[in-house]
Amino acid sequence: MEVDKGKGEAEETRKVAEADRDTVTLKSSDGKLFEVSKEAAARLSTVLAGMIAGGSIDDNGTDLKQIGSEALENVVDYCNKHANSIPSAALISSSISFNTAPFKEPEEWERKFVDRLSHDALFDLVEAANFLGMERLLDVTCHKISEMMKGKSPDQIREVFNIKNDYTKEELEEIRQELAWAFYDD
Protein backbone atom coordinates (compact mmCIF):
# COMPACT_ATOMS: atom_id res chain seq x y z
CA MET A 1 0.00 0.00 0.00
CA GLU A 2 2.68 2.40 1.09
CA VAL A 3 4.78 1.70 -1.96
CA ASP A 4 1.81 2.33 -4.18
CA LYS A 5 1.13 5.61 -2.43
CA GLY A 6 4.75 6.71 -2.89
CA LYS A 7 4.67 5.90 -6.54
CA GLY A 8 1.45 7.87 -6.96
CA GLU A 9 3.03 10.90 -5.33
CA ALA A 10 6.10 10.69 -7.55
CA GLU A 11 3.91 10.55 -10.61
CA GLU A 12 1.95 13.50 -9.32
CA THR A 13 5.10 15.56 -8.87
CA ARG A 14 6.33 14.66 -12.33
CA LYS A 15 3.00 15.62 -13.89
CA VAL A 16 3.09 18.96 -12.14
CA ALA A 17 6.60 19.55 -13.46
CA GLU A 18 5.42 18.66 -16.96
CA ALA A 19 2.44 20.93 -16.69
CA ASP A 20 4.73 23.76 -15.60
CA ARG A 21 6.62 23.72 -18.84
CA ASP A 22 5.03 26.12 -21.25
CA THR A 23 6.58 24.71 -24.38
CA VAL A 24 6.62 21.32 -26.03
CA THR A 25 9.41 19.92 -28.16
CA LEU A 26 8.57 18.38 -31.50
CA LYS A 27 10.88 16.22 -33.58
CA SER A 28 10.67 16.11 -37.39
CA SER A 29 11.09 12.99 -39.52
CA ASP A 30 14.74 13.96 -40.11
CA GLY A 31 15.39 14.35 -36.40
CA LYS A 32 15.37 18.15 -36.01
CA LEU A 33 13.91 19.57 -32.80
CA PHE A 34 11.49 22.49 -32.58
CA GLU A 35 10.05 24.25 -29.54
CA VAL A 36 6.49 25.45 -29.65
CA SER A 37 4.27 27.19 -27.12
CA LYS A 38 2.20 24.52 -25.38
CA GLU A 39 -0.83 26.76 -25.15
CA ALA A 40 -0.74 27.60 -28.86
CA ALA A 41 -0.08 24.01 -29.90
CA ALA A 42 -3.02 22.78 -27.86
CA ARG A 43 -5.27 25.51 -29.17
CA LEU A 44 -4.38 25.20 -32.84
CA SER A 45 -3.85 21.47 -33.23
CA THR A 46 -6.38 18.90 -32.14
CA VAL A 47 -3.75 16.18 -32.37
CA LEU A 48 -1.21 17.99 -30.18
CA ALA A 49 -4.01 18.94 -27.78
CA GLY A 50 -4.91 15.26 -27.49
CA MET A 51 -1.29 14.29 -26.87
CA ILE A 52 -0.79 17.01 -24.27
CA ALA A 53 -4.01 16.09 -22.49
CA GLY A 54 -3.10 12.42 -22.67
CA GLY A 55 0.36 13.06 -21.27
CA SER A 56 2.10 11.56 -24.27
CA ILE A 57 4.46 14.47 -24.90
CA ASP A 58 8.12 13.54 -24.80
CA ASP A 59 10.41 16.13 -23.19
CA ASN A 60 13.21 14.99 -25.43
CA GLY A 61 11.21 15.68 -28.56
CA THR A 62 7.87 14.19 -29.55
CA ASP A 63 8.37 12.20 -32.70
CA LEU A 64 6.37 13.37 -35.69
CA LYS A 65 7.71 10.91 -38.22
CA GLN A 66 5.35 11.99 -40.97
CA ILE A 67 6.47 15.62 -41.03
CA GLY A 68 9.68 16.89 -42.58
CA SER A 69 11.76 19.60 -40.92
CA GLU A 70 10.82 22.34 -43.38
CA ALA A 71 7.09 21.76 -42.93
CA LEU A 72 7.45 21.40 -39.16
CA GLU A 73 9.40 24.63 -39.02
CA ASN A 74 6.52 26.37 -40.80
CA VAL A 75 4.00 24.78 -38.45
CA VAL A 76 5.97 25.91 -35.40
CA ASP A 77 6.55 29.33 -36.91
CA TYR A 78 2.81 29.67 -37.51
CA CYS A 79 2.00 28.65 -33.94
CA ASN A 80 4.66 30.61 -32.11
CA LYS A 81 4.68 33.90 -33.93
CA HIS A 82 1.01 34.30 -34.47
CA ALA A 83 -0.71 32.27 -31.80
CA ASN A 84 -2.07 35.26 -29.96
CA SER A 85 -4.00 36.66 -32.88
CA ILE A 86 -5.84 33.46 -33.72
CA PRO A 87 -9.10 32.44 -32.12
CA SER A 88 -9.45 28.77 -31.28
CA ALA A 89 -10.36 26.31 -33.98
CA ALA A 90 -13.75 25.66 -32.41
CA LEU A 91 -14.57 29.36 -32.49
CA ILE A 92 -13.67 29.68 -36.12
CA SER A 93 -15.84 26.83 -37.27
CA SER A 94 -18.87 28.15 -35.41
CA SER A 95 -18.65 31.68 -36.70
CA ILE A 96 -18.66 31.18 -40.42
CA SER A 97 -20.45 34.13 -41.90
CA PHE A 98 -19.36 34.67 -45.44
CA ASN A 99 -20.37 33.50 -48.82
CA THR A 100 -18.34 34.42 -51.84
CA ALA A 101 -15.10 33.74 -50.00
CA PRO A 102 -14.85 29.98 -49.74
CA PHE A 103 -13.23 30.12 -46.28
CA LYS A 104 -13.13 32.60 -43.48
CA GLU A 105 -10.85 35.09 -45.14
CA PRO A 106 -7.25 34.67 -44.09
CA GLU A 107 -5.91 37.62 -42.20
CA GLU A 108 -3.32 39.77 -43.87
CA TRP A 109 -0.41 38.12 -42.04
CA GLU A 110 -1.70 34.66 -42.79
CA ARG A 111 -1.87 35.57 -46.45
CA LYS A 112 1.73 36.75 -46.32
CA PHE A 113 2.70 33.66 -44.41
CA VAL A 114 1.50 31.32 -47.16
CA ASP A 115 2.41 33.62 -50.06
CA ARG A 116 6.12 33.38 -49.29
CA LEU A 117 6.03 29.58 -49.53
CA SER A 118 7.07 27.66 -52.62
CA HIS A 119 4.52 25.26 -54.09
CA ASP A 120 6.32 22.30 -52.56
CA ALA A 121 6.50 23.90 -49.12
CA LEU A 122 2.84 24.88 -49.33
CA PHE A 123 1.78 21.38 -50.27
CA ASP A 124 3.89 19.88 -47.50
CA LEU A 125 2.34 22.31 -45.04
CA VAL A 126 -1.16 21.25 -46.11
CA GLU A 127 -0.28 17.66 -45.30
CA ALA A 128 1.29 18.61 -42.00
CA ALA A 129 -1.73 20.72 -41.02
CA ASN A 130 -4.04 17.89 -41.95
CA PHE A 131 -1.95 15.39 -40.03
CA LEU A 132 -1.88 17.54 -36.92
CA GLY A 133 -5.58 18.41 -37.14
CA MET A 134 -4.87 22.13 -37.48
CA GLU A 135 -8.21 23.36 -38.73
CA ARG A 136 -7.25 26.97 -39.25
CA LEU A 137 -3.88 26.34 -40.87
CA LEU A 138 -5.53 23.80 -43.15
CA ASP A 139 -8.10 26.41 -44.13
CA VAL A 140 -5.48 29.07 -44.76
CA THR A 141 -3.29 26.78 -46.87
CA CYS A 142 -6.22 25.25 -48.74
CA HIS A 143 -7.55 28.75 -49.37
CA LYS A 144 -4.27 29.62 -51.03
CA ILE A 145 -4.48 26.48 -53.16
CA SER A 146 -8.09 27.13 -54.15
CA GLU A 147 -7.03 30.65 -55.19
CA MET A 148 -4.40 29.02 -57.36
CA MET A 149 -7.12 26.94 -59.03
CA LYS A 150 -9.62 29.69 -59.77
CA GLY A 151 -9.75 30.85 -63.36
CA LYS A 152 -7.29 28.17 -64.45
CA SER A 153 -7.93 25.78 -67.30
CA PRO A 154 -7.87 22.03 -66.63
CA ASP A 155 -4.47 21.92 -68.39
CA GLN A 156 -3.02 24.58 -66.11
CA ILE A 157 -4.41 22.83 -63.03
CA ARG A 158 -2.82 19.55 -64.09
CA GLU A 159 0.50 21.30 -64.51
CA VAL A 160 0.42 22.95 -61.09
CA PHE A 161 -0.63 19.80 -59.28
CA ASN A 162 1.38 17.43 -61.41
CA ILE A 163 -1.64 15.39 -62.38
CA LYS A 164 -1.75 13.06 -65.34
CA ASN A 165 -4.64 13.46 -67.76
CA ASP A 166 -6.17 10.00 -67.86
CA TYR A 167 -9.12 10.86 -70.10
CA THR A 168 -9.35 9.88 -73.74
CA LYS A 169 -9.75 12.70 -76.22
CA GLU A 170 -13.36 11.68 -76.90
CA GLU A 171 -14.26 11.56 -73.21
CA LEU A 172 -12.75 14.97 -72.60
CA GLU A 173 -14.66 16.46 -75.52
CA GLU A 174 -17.88 14.98 -74.17
CA ILE A 175 -17.36 16.42 -70.68
CA ARG A 176 -16.39 19.78 -72.09
CA GLN A 177 -19.59 19.97 -74.10
CA GLU A 178 -21.64 19.00 -71.08
CA LEU A 179 -19.96 21.71 -69.03
CA ALA A 180 -19.66 24.33 -71.77
CA TRP A 181 -21.07 27.03 -69.48
CA ALA A 182 -18.09 26.71 -67.17
CA PHE A 183 -15.68 27.70 -69.91
CA TYR A 184 -17.13 31.08 -70.83
CA ASP A 185 -15.54 34.35 -69.70
CA ASP A 186 -12.46 34.07 -67.53
Add this chain to the structure above:
Amino acid sequence: MPIPSLCTSDPILFPTTLGRPRGFPPIGTMVCSSSSDEMHLGIPDDLLIAEVLIHLPAKSLARCRCVCRSWRAGIAAAAFVRRHRDLSRARPPLSVLAIPRECDPDDRHATSTDITFHRLVLPPPGQMATEADLVLHKTWHEGITRAIYPTHCDGLVAIATATDKVFVSNPATGEFAALPLCTHNAELDHGVAKAVPVALGFDQWRNSYVVARYFYWTYGETTFDEATDEWVQDGDYDIGHEVFTLGGGGGGGSSWELTDDPPHLRLMRFGLRDRKFEVVSRPPTPGWSHLDSMAAMDGKLCYVHATADASFFQLWMADDGQDLQWSLRCRIVHAPGFRYFKPIIEDGDMLVVAVGETVNRYNVQNGSMEEVVDKQLRLQCKRLEGSEFISQRRLLL
Protein backbone atom coordinates in the same frame (compact mmCIF):
# COMPACT_ATOMS: atom_id res chain seq x y z
CA MET B 1 6.54 7.57 -21.69
CA PRO B 2 5.47 5.84 -24.89
CA ILE B 3 3.86 7.91 -27.56
CA PRO B 4 0.62 6.40 -28.72
CA SER B 5 0.51 5.69 -32.38
CA LEU B 6 -1.37 8.26 -34.39
CA CYS B 7 -4.37 6.78 -36.00
CA THR B 8 -7.63 8.23 -37.24
CA SER B 9 -9.74 5.98 -35.07
CA ASP B 10 -8.54 7.75 -31.94
CA PRO B 11 -11.39 10.04 -30.93
CA ILE B 12 -9.09 12.44 -29.07
CA LEU B 13 -6.90 12.98 -32.07
CA PHE B 14 -9.67 13.44 -34.56
CA PRO B 15 -12.64 14.99 -32.85
CA THR B 16 -15.79 15.31 -34.87
CA THR B 17 -17.11 18.17 -32.80
CA LEU B 18 -15.69 20.91 -34.95
CA GLY B 19 -18.85 21.25 -36.92
CA ARG B 20 -17.67 19.90 -40.19
CA PRO B 21 -15.97 16.69 -41.14
CA ARG B 22 -12.45 17.27 -42.33
CA GLY B 23 -10.24 15.34 -44.67
CA PHE B 24 -7.99 13.58 -42.20
CA PRO B 25 -7.39 10.50 -44.28
CA PRO B 26 -5.98 7.47 -42.54
CA ILE B 27 -2.25 7.93 -42.23
CA GLY B 28 -1.68 4.83 -44.29
CA THR B 29 -3.14 6.50 -47.34
CA MET B 30 -0.91 9.55 -47.12
CA VAL B 31 1.43 8.35 -49.79
CA CYS B 32 3.09 10.82 -52.07
CA SER B 33 2.11 10.52 -55.70
CA SER B 34 4.68 8.73 -57.80
CA SER B 35 6.23 11.64 -59.62
CA SER B 36 9.38 10.50 -61.34
CA ASP B 37 11.21 13.84 -61.34
CA GLU B 38 12.30 15.94 -58.39
CA MET B 39 8.89 17.56 -58.07
CA HIS B 40 7.32 16.70 -54.77
CA LEU B 41 3.72 17.62 -55.31
CA GLY B 42 2.13 14.91 -53.34
CA ILE B 43 -1.05 16.14 -51.72
CA PRO B 44 -3.20 13.03 -51.84
CA ASP B 45 -6.26 13.25 -54.03
CA ASP B 46 -8.66 12.66 -51.19
CA LEU B 47 -7.20 15.59 -49.25
CA LEU B 48 -7.33 17.88 -52.28
CA ILE B 49 -10.91 16.90 -53.01
CA ALA B 50 -12.11 17.05 -49.41
CA GLU B 51 -10.34 20.27 -48.42
CA VAL B 52 -9.76 22.33 -51.53
CA LEU B 53 -12.29 21.40 -54.19
CA ILE B 54 -15.12 21.32 -51.67
CA HIS B 55 -14.78 25.09 -51.27
CA LEU B 56 -14.71 26.00 -54.95
CA PRO B 57 -17.69 27.69 -56.59
CA ALA B 58 -19.69 25.83 -59.20
CA LYS B 59 -17.80 27.15 -62.20
CA SER B 60 -14.33 26.24 -60.99
CA LEU B 61 -15.64 22.90 -59.81
CA ALA B 62 -16.98 22.13 -63.27
CA ARG B 63 -13.54 22.73 -64.75
CA CYS B 64 -11.99 20.50 -62.13
CA ARG B 65 -14.12 17.66 -63.39
CA CYS B 66 -12.11 17.80 -66.59
CA VAL B 67 -8.78 17.41 -64.81
CA CYS B 68 -8.73 13.65 -64.25
CA ARG B 69 -10.97 10.69 -63.55
CA SER B 70 -10.43 10.55 -59.81
CA TRP B 71 -11.32 14.24 -59.39
CA ARG B 72 -14.43 13.77 -61.47
CA ALA B 73 -15.47 10.74 -59.42
CA GLY B 74 -14.72 12.59 -56.16
CA ILE B 75 -16.81 15.59 -57.18
CA ALA B 76 -19.69 13.35 -58.26
CA ALA B 77 -19.63 11.30 -55.04
CA ALA B 78 -22.79 11.60 -52.97
CA ALA B 79 -20.84 12.58 -49.84
CA PHE B 80 -19.05 15.39 -51.71
CA VAL B 81 -22.26 16.73 -53.19
CA ARG B 82 -23.92 16.64 -49.78
CA ARG B 83 -21.09 18.42 -48.01
CA HIS B 84 -20.64 20.99 -50.77
CA ARG B 85 -24.32 21.80 -50.46
CA ASP B 86 -24.22 21.88 -46.66
CA LEU B 87 -21.24 24.23 -46.69
CA SER B 88 -23.08 26.48 -49.11
CA ARG B 89 -26.14 26.41 -46.91
CA ALA B 90 -24.14 27.06 -43.75
CA ARG B 91 -23.00 30.41 -45.05
CA PRO B 92 -25.51 33.19 -45.07
CA PRO B 93 -25.53 34.58 -48.58
CA LEU B 94 -24.17 38.06 -48.94
CA SER B 95 -25.92 38.71 -52.18
CA VAL B 96 -29.49 39.01 -53.27
CA LEU B 97 -30.86 38.07 -56.64
CA ALA B 98 -33.09 40.75 -58.10
CA ILE B 99 -35.48 40.09 -60.98
CA PRO B 100 -36.81 43.47 -62.09
CA ARG B 101 -40.26 43.46 -63.67
CA GLU B 102 -42.19 46.51 -64.77
CA CYS B 103 -45.63 45.51 -63.62
CA ASP B 104 -48.87 46.91 -64.88
CA PRO B 105 -51.26 47.00 -61.94
CA ASP B 106 -54.26 47.02 -64.26
CA ASP B 107 -53.21 44.16 -66.48
CA ARG B 108 -51.70 41.17 -64.78
CA HIS B 109 -51.46 39.36 -68.10
CA ALA B 110 -49.17 41.98 -69.66
CA THR B 111 -46.07 40.23 -70.94
CA SER B 112 -42.49 41.01 -71.77
CA THR B 113 -40.15 38.96 -73.96
CA ASP B 114 -37.18 39.66 -71.71
CA ILE B 115 -36.24 38.66 -68.21
CA THR B 116 -33.08 39.66 -66.39
CA PHE B 117 -31.41 38.47 -63.20
CA HIS B 118 -29.17 40.84 -61.27
CA ARG B 119 -26.88 40.01 -58.41
CA LEU B 120 -26.94 42.62 -55.72
CA VAL B 121 -23.92 42.26 -53.47
CA LEU B 122 -24.80 43.38 -49.96
CA PRO B 123 -22.48 46.05 -48.62
CA PRO B 124 -21.11 46.08 -45.06
CA PRO B 125 -23.46 47.66 -42.49
CA GLY B 126 -23.65 51.41 -42.82
CA GLN B 127 -23.00 51.40 -46.55
CA MET B 128 -25.22 51.29 -49.59
CA ALA B 129 -24.88 48.93 -52.51
CA THR B 130 -23.79 50.79 -55.61
CA GLU B 131 -23.39 47.88 -57.97
CA ALA B 132 -25.64 45.15 -59.29
CA ASP B 133 -24.24 42.70 -61.82
CA LEU B 134 -26.33 41.47 -64.66
CA VAL B 135 -26.11 37.71 -64.20
CA LEU B 136 -28.43 36.53 -66.92
CA HIS B 137 -30.47 38.15 -69.65
CA LYS B 138 -32.90 35.83 -71.38
CA THR B 139 -35.24 36.50 -74.27
CA TRP B 140 -38.34 34.35 -74.46
CA HIS B 141 -40.20 35.14 -77.65
CA GLU B 142 -43.55 33.84 -76.53
CA GLY B 143 -43.46 36.34 -73.69
CA ILE B 144 -43.41 36.00 -69.92
CA THR B 145 -46.05 37.73 -67.84
CA ARG B 146 -44.69 40.75 -66.05
CA ALA B 147 -46.26 39.49 -62.86
CA ILE B 148 -44.08 36.69 -61.53
CA TYR B 149 -43.62 34.87 -58.26
CA PRO B 150 -40.09 33.48 -57.88
CA THR B 151 -39.17 30.82 -55.34
CA HIS B 152 -35.71 29.37 -54.79
CA CYS B 153 -33.73 26.49 -53.42
CA ASP B 154 -29.94 26.08 -53.44
CA GLY B 155 -29.53 28.71 -56.12
CA LEU B 156 -32.14 27.31 -58.48
CA VAL B 157 -35.03 29.64 -59.17
CA ALA B 158 -38.57 28.66 -60.13
CA ILE B 159 -40.55 31.45 -61.73
CA ALA B 160 -44.30 31.14 -61.54
CA THR B 161 -46.20 33.50 -63.82
CA ALA B 162 -49.75 34.81 -64.00
CA THR B 163 -50.50 31.95 -66.39
CA ASP B 164 -49.95 28.22 -65.99
CA LYS B 165 -46.47 28.61 -67.44
CA VAL B 166 -43.62 27.94 -64.99
CA PHE B 167 -39.95 28.57 -65.72
CA VAL B 168 -36.89 27.21 -63.98
CA SER B 169 -33.51 28.89 -64.10
CA ASN B 170 -30.03 28.43 -62.71
CA PRO B 171 -28.68 31.96 -63.10
CA ALA B 172 -25.13 30.80 -62.35
CA THR B 173 -25.03 28.45 -65.31
CA GLY B 174 -27.27 30.52 -67.55
CA GLU B 175 -29.82 27.74 -67.83
CA PHE B 176 -33.37 28.90 -68.36
CA ALA B 177 -36.15 26.52 -69.28
CA ALA B 178 -39.93 26.30 -69.34
CA LEU B 179 -41.58 23.36 -67.63
CA PRO B 180 -43.97 21.32 -69.72
CA LEU B 181 -47.34 23.03 -69.70
CA CYS B 182 -49.09 22.28 -66.44
CA THR B 183 -52.69 21.60 -65.62
CA HIS B 184 -54.78 24.74 -65.83
CA ASN B 185 -55.25 26.46 -62.50
CA ALA B 186 -58.83 27.67 -62.28
CA GLU B 187 -57.76 30.08 -59.53
CA LEU B 188 -56.09 32.20 -62.20
CA ASP B 189 -59.45 32.87 -63.84
CA HIS B 190 -60.72 34.59 -60.74
CA GLY B 191 -58.22 37.35 -60.29
CA VAL B 192 -57.33 36.17 -56.80
CA ALA B 193 -53.59 36.29 -57.21
CA LYS B 194 -51.29 38.01 -59.66
CA ALA B 195 -49.03 35.01 -59.89
CA VAL B 196 -49.44 31.81 -57.91
CA PRO B 197 -46.23 30.49 -56.35
CA VAL B 198 -44.84 27.04 -57.01
CA ALA B 199 -42.58 25.19 -54.60
CA LEU B 200 -39.02 24.29 -55.47
CA GLY B 201 -37.29 21.78 -53.27
CA PHE B 202 -35.01 18.83 -53.05
CA ASP B 203 -36.62 15.41 -52.85
CA GLN B 204 -34.16 13.41 -50.76
CA TRP B 205 -36.11 10.21 -51.23
CA ARG B 206 -35.75 10.34 -54.98
CA ASN B 207 -32.51 12.32 -55.10
CA SER B 208 -33.72 15.06 -57.37
CA TYR B 209 -34.83 18.66 -57.39
CA VAL B 210 -38.54 18.99 -57.99
CA VAL B 211 -41.06 21.71 -58.66
CA ALA B 212 -44.39 21.05 -56.97
CA ARG B 213 -47.43 23.03 -57.90
CA TYR B 214 -51.01 23.08 -56.73
CA PHE B 215 -53.95 24.07 -58.85
CA TYR B 216 -57.70 24.26 -58.62
CA TRP B 217 -59.69 21.97 -60.87
CA THR B 218 -62.70 24.06 -59.93
CA TYR B 219 -62.73 27.31 -58.06
CA GLY B 220 -65.93 28.35 -56.31
CA GLU B 221 -67.11 31.92 -56.16
CA THR B 222 -67.75 33.76 -52.94
CA THR B 223 -70.56 36.27 -53.17
CA PHE B 224 -71.78 38.85 -50.74
CA ASP B 225 -75.39 38.35 -49.77
CA GLU B 226 -76.74 41.77 -48.84
CA ALA B 227 -79.90 40.32 -47.32
CA THR B 228 -78.02 38.38 -44.66
CA ASP B 229 -74.95 40.64 -44.67
CA GLU B 230 -72.66 37.65 -45.09
CA TRP B 231 -70.23 36.18 -47.58
CA VAL B 232 -71.71 33.08 -49.14
CA GLN B 233 -69.71 30.33 -50.72
CA ASP B 234 -71.12 29.35 -54.03
CA GLY B 235 -69.65 26.31 -55.73
CA ASP B 236 -66.86 23.89 -54.90
CA TYR B 237 -63.13 24.02 -54.56
CA ASP B 238 -61.23 21.06 -55.86
CA ILE B 239 -57.49 21.14 -55.48
CA GLY B 240 -54.96 19.00 -57.28
CA HIS B 241 -51.19 19.01 -57.50
CA GLU B 242 -48.41 17.97 -59.80
CA VAL B 243 -44.68 17.47 -59.41
CA PHE B 244 -41.94 18.04 -61.96
CA THR B 245 -38.58 16.39 -61.50
CA LEU B 246 -35.58 18.55 -62.37
CA GLY B 247 -32.29 16.82 -61.69
CA GLY B 248 -29.92 15.10 -59.25
CA GLY B 249 -28.12 16.21 -56.10
CA GLY B 250 -28.28 15.53 -52.34
CA GLY B 251 -30.23 16.68 -49.27
CA GLY B 252 -33.87 17.05 -48.35
CA GLY B 253 -36.89 18.91 -47.15
CA SER B 254 -40.55 19.52 -47.77
CA SER B 255 -42.32 22.12 -49.79
CA TRP B 256 -45.03 24.36 -48.54
CA GLU B 257 -47.81 26.30 -50.07
CA LEU B 258 -50.24 28.69 -48.54
CA THR B 259 -53.68 28.09 -49.93
CA ASP B 260 -55.93 31.04 -49.77
CA ASP B 261 -58.96 28.84 -49.55
CA PRO B 262 -62.01 30.71 -48.40
CA PRO B 263 -63.71 30.83 -46.04
CA HIS B 264 -60.95 29.36 -43.82
CA LEU B 265 -57.28 30.01 -44.10
CA ARG B 266 -55.43 26.75 -44.00
CA LEU B 267 -51.77 26.07 -44.26
CA MET B 268 -50.95 23.00 -46.25
CA ARG B 269 -47.65 21.27 -46.54
CA PHE B 270 -46.74 19.18 -49.51
CA GLY B 271 -44.68 16.21 -48.34
CA LEU B 272 -42.14 15.15 -50.92
CA ARG B 273 -41.83 11.67 -49.45
CA ASP B 274 -45.42 10.55 -49.98
CA ARG B 275 -46.23 13.41 -52.35
CA LYS B 276 -49.35 14.46 -50.53
CA PHE B 277 -50.72 17.65 -49.09
CA GLU B 278 -51.55 17.73 -45.41
CA VAL B 279 -52.96 20.48 -43.27
CA VAL B 280 -50.39 21.76 -40.76
CA SER B 281 -50.53 24.25 -37.89
CA ARG B 282 -50.62 27.93 -38.62
CA PRO B 283 -48.71 30.31 -36.40
CA PRO B 284 -50.95 31.38 -33.52
CA THR B 285 -51.80 34.79 -34.91
CA PRO B 286 -55.05 36.54 -34.07
CA GLY B 287 -56.73 36.11 -37.45
CA TRP B 288 -54.99 36.81 -40.71
CA SER B 289 -54.81 39.51 -43.28
CA HIS B 290 -54.45 39.47 -47.03
CA LEU B 291 -51.02 41.02 -46.53
CA ASP B 292 -49.81 37.86 -44.79
CA SER B 293 -47.15 36.10 -46.78
CA MET B 294 -44.67 33.28 -46.60
CA ALA B 295 -41.05 33.09 -47.55
CA ALA B 296 -38.07 30.81 -47.15
CA MET B 297 -35.23 32.41 -45.25
CA ASP B 298 -32.02 30.38 -45.16
CA GLY B 299 -34.01 27.23 -45.74
CA LYS B 300 -36.46 27.94 -42.93
CA LEU B 301 -40.10 28.62 -43.48
CA CYS B 302 -41.25 32.07 -42.41
CA TYR B 303 -44.73 33.37 -42.04
CA VAL B 304 -45.14 37.12 -42.08
CA HIS B 305 -48.31 38.24 -40.38
CA ALA B 306 -49.45 41.77 -40.94
CA THR B 307 -51.90 43.49 -38.64
CA ALA B 308 -55.09 44.69 -40.32
CA ASP B 309 -53.80 48.26 -40.64
CA ALA B 310 -50.31 47.01 -41.61
CA SER B 311 -48.81 49.06 -38.78
CA PHE B 312 -46.58 46.19 -37.81
CA PHE B 313 -45.56 42.77 -38.97
CA GLN B 314 -44.89 39.64 -36.97
CA LEU B 315 -42.25 37.32 -38.27
CA TRP B 316 -42.87 33.69 -37.35
CA MET B 317 -40.44 30.92 -38.06
CA ALA B 318 -41.28 27.24 -38.32
CA ASP B 319 -39.45 24.17 -37.17
CA ASP B 320 -40.23 21.50 -39.66
CA GLY B 321 -41.20 18.26 -37.96
CA GLN B 322 -44.21 16.01 -37.69
CA ASP B 323 -46.19 19.22 -37.50
CA LEU B 324 -44.87 22.76 -37.81
CA GLN B 325 -43.70 24.34 -34.54
CA TRP B 326 -43.96 28.11 -34.76
CA SER B 327 -41.92 30.61 -32.84
CA LEU B 328 -42.13 34.38 -33.00
CA ARG B 329 -38.80 35.67 -34.33
CA CYS B 330 -39.56 39.36 -34.05
CA ARG B 331 -42.14 42.05 -34.33
CA ILE B 332 -41.42 44.72 -36.85
CA VAL B 333 -42.83 48.19 -36.62
CA HIS B 334 -42.22 50.02 -39.83
CA ALA B 335 -42.81 53.25 -41.63
CA PRO B 336 -46.36 53.65 -42.85
CA GLY B 337 -46.93 53.16 -46.54
CA PHE B 338 -45.09 49.87 -46.85
CA ARG B 339 -47.58 47.18 -47.65
CA TYR B 340 -45.05 44.50 -48.26
CA PHE B 341 -42.43 42.85 -46.15
CA LYS B 342 -40.45 39.78 -47.09
CA PRO B 343 -37.50 38.37 -45.17
CA ILE B 344 -34.63 37.23 -47.40
CA ILE B 345 -31.56 36.53 -45.31
CA GLU B 346 -30.90 36.08 -41.60
CA ASP B 347 -27.43 36.98 -40.35
CA GLY B 348 -27.37 36.97 -36.56
CA ASP B 349 -29.45 39.88 -35.32
CA MET B 350 -29.56 41.31 -38.81
CA LEU B 351 -32.32 40.51 -41.25
CA VAL B 352 -32.13 41.41 -44.89
CA VAL B 353 -35.66 42.16 -45.97
CA ALA B 354 -37.51 43.30 -49.06
CA VAL B 355 -39.67 46.17 -47.86
CA GLY B 356 -41.90 48.00 -50.24
CA GLU B 357 -39.81 47.97 -53.36
CA THR B 358 -36.30 47.98 -52.05
CA VAL B 359 -33.96 45.96 -49.89
CA ASN B 360 -33.35 46.95 -46.28
CA ARG B 361 -31.30 45.71 -43.40
CA TYR B 362 -33.27 45.33 -40.20
CA ASN B 363 -31.68 45.08 -36.79
CA VAL B 364 -33.79 42.76 -34.64
CA GLN B 365 -32.20 44.03 -31.42
CA ASN B 366 -32.85 47.74 -31.73
CA GLY B 367 -35.46 47.84 -34.48
CA SER B 368 -33.42 50.07 -36.77
CA MET B 369 -34.03 49.82 -40.48
CA GLU B 370 -31.36 50.77 -42.98
CA GLU B 371 -31.67 50.92 -46.72
CA VAL B 372 -29.18 48.80 -48.62
CA VAL B 373 -29.59 49.89 -52.22
CA ASP B 374 -28.63 53.44 -53.09
CA LYS B 375 -30.88 55.57 -55.27
CA GLN B 376 -28.42 55.86 -58.11
CA LEU B 377 -28.17 52.11 -58.40
CA ARG B 378 -31.93 51.86 -58.46
CA LEU B 379 -31.97 54.28 -61.38
CA GLN B 380 -29.10 52.48 -63.10
CA CYS B 381 -30.89 49.18 -62.92
CA LYS B 382 -33.85 50.85 -64.59
CA ARG B 383 -36.42 50.33 -61.92
CA LEU B 384 -35.53 47.82 -59.33
CA GLU B 385 -39.02 48.92 -58.38
CA GLY B 386 -41.24 45.97 -59.05
CA SER B 387 -38.27 43.69 -58.51
CA GLU B 388 -38.67 40.35 -56.91
CA PHE B 389 -35.82 39.80 -54.51
CA ILE B 390 -34.71 36.40 -53.37
CA SER B 391 -31.66 35.23 -51.53
CA GLN B 392 -28.88 33.91 -53.63
CA ARG B 393 -26.56 31.26 -52.38
CA ARG B 394 -23.42 29.97 -53.90
CA LEU B 395 -24.73 27.85 -56.68
CA LEU B 396 -24.45 24.15 -56.89
CA LEU B 397 -23.90 21.96 -59.87
